[in-house]
Amino acid sequence: MKTILVNLEVSAALDATLACGIGVAREFGSYLEGLHVRPVQPDVIAAGADGFIAAAPDLVAGFEKDARERADRLRDAFEAAVRGAGLPRFTEPGSTGPAADWHLGAGAAANVLGSYGRIFDMILVGRPMADSLTPSTAALEGALFESGRLLMIVPPTATTFRMDRILISWNGSTETSRTIALAMPMLDRAKSVIVHSVEKGMVPGPSGEALARMLERRGQTVEVVDHPGDDRPVGKVTLDEAQRLGADLIVKGAYTQSRLRQMIFGGATSYILSNVEVPVLMSH
Structure with missing residues (x-):
């Protein structure tokens, strides 16, 4: 369990997912990477009066602004959590001991997590909840079926990591x-x-x-x-x-x-x- 990937989404399970990821990193002296997958901007999102599909610049700008703010919020939450836990930032590929870094991906979360997660020992995702779009069931299933790796599914209640x-x-x-x-x-x-x-x-x-x-x-x-x-x-x-x-x-x-x-x-x-x-x- 030396390389851990944490999927980061704005959700009720975010704090618990970070806490469990940090707990695993401390226990095993792991490298912990926080991943947020930013959705790709749609090329066309509105219908024109002539019946053709046309771009809507104001909606595109709003989409970009929301995506950027969400990524910034998650990066700040990740960095605050690892800093509070005393995990140093990753520096050299050959370094040992617990460390952490941040990665921003782009695309469909299920595809990115399923593919990028293949190089890690374990992937952490938040537990989906019936009354919320996040954590994403699609991201969880992408990691489950496409990564070939071990998943830890974390509910909002798991604010500390134990494996006694x-x-x-x-x-x-x-x-x-x-x-x-x-x-x-x-x-x-x-x-x-x-x-x-x-x-x-x-x-x-x-x-x-x-x-x-x-x-x-x-x-x-x-x-x-x-x-x-x-x-x-x-x-x-x-x-x-x-x-x-x-x-x-x-x-x-x-x-x-x-x-x-x-x-x-x-x-x-x-x-x-x-x-x-x-x-x-x-x-x-």
Whole structure:
């Protein structure tokens, strides 16, 4: 976890996302980069009287002004946070220890985050909220499906970063196995790990007990909790149990069922992305 990318958007989750990014950088001595993706100015945004599409200079100027002010606000928030945490600005490529820098991208946030994020160990994004356009679901899914990296999804409530007690939401899937592998630096530093399974959410694959035995071979202290399931959605069972068991962090594979199916019928990933109150690590 030596290179961390934080996606910065003006949202209720901004302070929490910065706090968690700084917490990870301190824990692992990481380079932390704050990224804001500025939307590209549209070439044409108004219809002319002759039926052709024509540029509207006043609207273009307003678009540019808003985008510039938003970028300045986010840069100031990032720099204030890292300065308050005592993280030095990045200087040389060969330098070691925690450091931070700022990057301004341009384009569609989902595309930029999914592409640029491929060179980092982990990407932090804010948790989408039903009553707000930001944090962006599109940016989250771009990073999830296109970067190939570990994501930390941060809710507004996660104002401090802790990883003493980590819950693995195990369902036997390839997606969860991959997430565990990417999250292993955190799992190795946890004081305790909970392997939690919900019976009706399992797919063909190893049991929670089998996973626990392998983790114990790494010297980890592991507790196995198998839940038979009830009338609650699997995602709700997972979050309720994470709260009951005092988990600081959740590790979960994303979209074992197809994303389209989960959008239509619901699923554990969709429920957790909408409701989680502690950071969650995901990959696909």
